[in-house]
Amino acid sequence: MLLTPRTLRMGTALVAAAASTALIAASAPQPAVPLGVGDRLFPHLGNPGYDVASYDIAFTYRGDNKKPLDAVTKIDAMTTSRLERVNLDFSHGAVRSVEVNGHPASFASSDEDLVVTPEHALPAGAPMEITVRHTSNPAPGKEEGGWVQTKDGLAMANQADAGHRVFPCNDHPSDKALFTFRITAPKDLTVVANGVPIGKTREGATTSWAYRTLHPMATELAQVSIGRSDVLHREGPHGLPVRDVVPAKDRKVLEPWLEKTPAQLAWMEGKVGRYPFENYGLVIAQAQTGFELETQTLSLFEKEVFTEPAYPAWYVDSIMVHEMAHQWFGDSVSPRTWSDVWLNEGHATWYEALYAQEKGHQPMERRLREAYKASDSWRAAGGPPAAPKAPKPGQKISIFRPVVYDGSALVLYALRQEIGAPAFERLERAWVRVHRDGTATTADYVKLASLVSGRDLHDFFQAWLYGEKTPPMPGHPDWKSTPVQKAATAAKAAGAAKG
Template identity: 45%
Template sequence: MKITPAVLALALAGAGAITAAVVLGAPAPAPRGDHRSPVPGPSGERPSPGAPGIGDPLAPLDGNTGYTVRRYTLDFDWRAPRTPFEARTTISATATQALSRFDLDFAGNTLRTVTVDGAPAAAVRDGDELVVTPAKPVPRGRAFTVRVAYTADPTRQRHRDDAIQDYGWVPTADGTLVCAQPDGAKMIFPVNDHPSLRAPITFRVTTPAGLTAVANGRLTERVELPEGRVRWTYDSEEPVAAQLVQLAIGRFTVVDGTGPHGLALRDVVPGPLVADTEAYRALTPEHLSWLEQRLGPYPFRRYGVLVGDTDLPVALETQSLSVVPGARLLGDRVDAERDLVHELTHHWTGDSVAIRRWSDLWLSEGHARFYERLYSDTHGGPGLEEAMRAAYEEHDQWRHDDGAPAEPTAPGLFRSIRYDGSALVLLALREKVGEDTFGRIERAWVTRYRGRAAGTRDFVALASEVAGQDLTPFLTPWLYGPRTPPMPGHPDWRTDPVQD
């Protein structure tokens, strides 16, 4: 996500405290505190509940344990802006333990029915958790299918503490788009919602004629239905983290093109903005080539820009289809390119190489800001050194207010310390090891962990390996310390006094 100067912090939303029960043709599950286990299954393992969170210290209830999702299939019967519609999510999963019950992250919608392998299951709403108890326990290693039918309500959104932008469903004049970061996917569909957890997604979206539905990945089918309806089917092509999901509906024009090495390009633009945004959108092949020189081959099968015709004040790195507000593509070229390069960089760092925990966000946003600044330095924008010296001056204050780059203090997650503050860490590393070694570290990072989740310790270990020296003593105070270390090569740089 690109935070513009007008946008303040984005805080992770906590789970609600109110519990609502919906009984769906099966006995209600035991209370949360009751861990009594049913009779052991065929494997001899006694079934037990999956945990309602994977243990991320900053977001204890993000994600769930006890199973791995193999695919999501989303069926949406979309009708009109700001209008509830019928929806169904099918989750193909594999149990990683013998499950007596399990959780899905789910909020903001009216639950109808839940089945597990075709049999009615009991379901309880517990804040942002949907607790599902199947009619029979699921043995370890067994593939199983969950179907959740609900009424999706795009008028019910999650509110950010900065009071600037609601997230989840984002309404537009003639449709909608999705802003799922950080934990808004649960407003769209029942999901295992943590940035380290990914699965392929099939989108089947029915719209009125005259509108276009777009989503992550490739359009596999468009079918005209009776009564003036159209069904659009997309395949994400690659596993997607919940925070990177995109689904947009509106009066769009789809502009196809070709990038470096024959890469398929697809821009999705509101009709009236096609001509006016063309000049900046046409820069994508140049941006791809510039980043490939530094980070290696683009890691997905296609790319494009979704032009947001809405008051969304941020650009957003939804996988294979970055969202950039139309206003940014109608203004200053330097500002537009900063957004475009920032969100494109995320496809290497943040999308392909996912973060292991929310405290590793600096690896995603810091890299995107670093390459955004580096590109701007040679394309008419502020110089990298100028921007980083200004960040250095404020770094102690940012650490005081929102934690060190790799040790955020909630709710100070999407703050300046994770953007320019984390780009400064990468500059310090480059100054320490030299440009050539830094370049090898960066390419090794996105190559070794392509398609995987990785964290701060992984980065420090890899950087040390590539540099041929233990960089732990150097990087630890930069990433975790309460004060900003001296910047290599710039002994004259000073931090401003900290204000309480």
């Protein structure tokens, strides 16, 4: 995710006043309780006791993006412990029925969990197929994210914890799975989703579209675009299919930007190695979200990014590379916990800044020196890079603070200064190769960095990733961080002057 300047001006724009639709639930013998996998930032996110292998999700969209979609979600999983109940993450929709291994199951809601009770307890190590018939409500609710209402349809923005506002799931990046999407929509609309197309049939006034991923994906990275769109095709490095989903009326004005994608992909491959997925492209939405998002193989962008004349070309190009870099850092290699988010955003910001330097003549060192000045203030406000403070109540995406963007890119710059550019570049390539299609932690990065550099870097990372204060920058003893109190006073004075 990359927050755009408008977000900083307007604040979080996704919190809406409407109340979420309650789950319609059958009674359970005992009160249902929400569970979680122990994530420090999102205690009730994810669910213990099973591992999801795949999702098969069907939506029926009738042309009104304010009304709930009919949906069926099938989950194939393996139990990892004995389960008398199965918790799924799901909210903002009505559940009509649930089956477990082909038999009806009772269900109840608790907070944002759907708690399912099968006829018989499930033993550990057993296959488990859950089928949930439900609705998926695109109307805004009290929580952030999920469906994005565009001028001509819908798109998805599920980061960080909003996948379960769209479909029942194990909504945590530690449990990646394969996805199949089946969407029925009016025949004059175009539907595109993550993965490759596997079917398209027309029946009367509707068309049904099907897509399947070839690589596992975290729930937060799911993408379905429905609208009056054109799909533009081109070829990337090594014949990689590149497809962009754009408002049909805007294809000419957007084409000069989109035609840059193959060269940007080649540039990224030159830095970190082969692109990790089956295809790539952009979904350009007619909506104002305040952010851009690295949904897997189909990065989500606001149209305004490409049409706002105040944005210089180098800036737009670097934003495109930011979301592209996430396909390696965050999508292919996903964070094991949300405290590891600096690995996503720090790396995407690093390659964004490096691209701006090499292609847009914007010195990276100048940007990072300014980041160093603000770093202590960022740490005070948001926590250190690898131990971010919890999100603000009702504002889940508030974990995406400056410290996880430029503050974390600063850590990578310090590491390159410490171990040298050749070792740093070997580390980056090894990281995305070793952990491809998986999840990884900060400890994994520290271990691999120590191995590649031939040095024990634990103390270095302990200071840079967990310290209250920013350590001295290797090779730049003249760099100084503005004292927190002085920075706060200056910001307050600047605010008063503007007011």
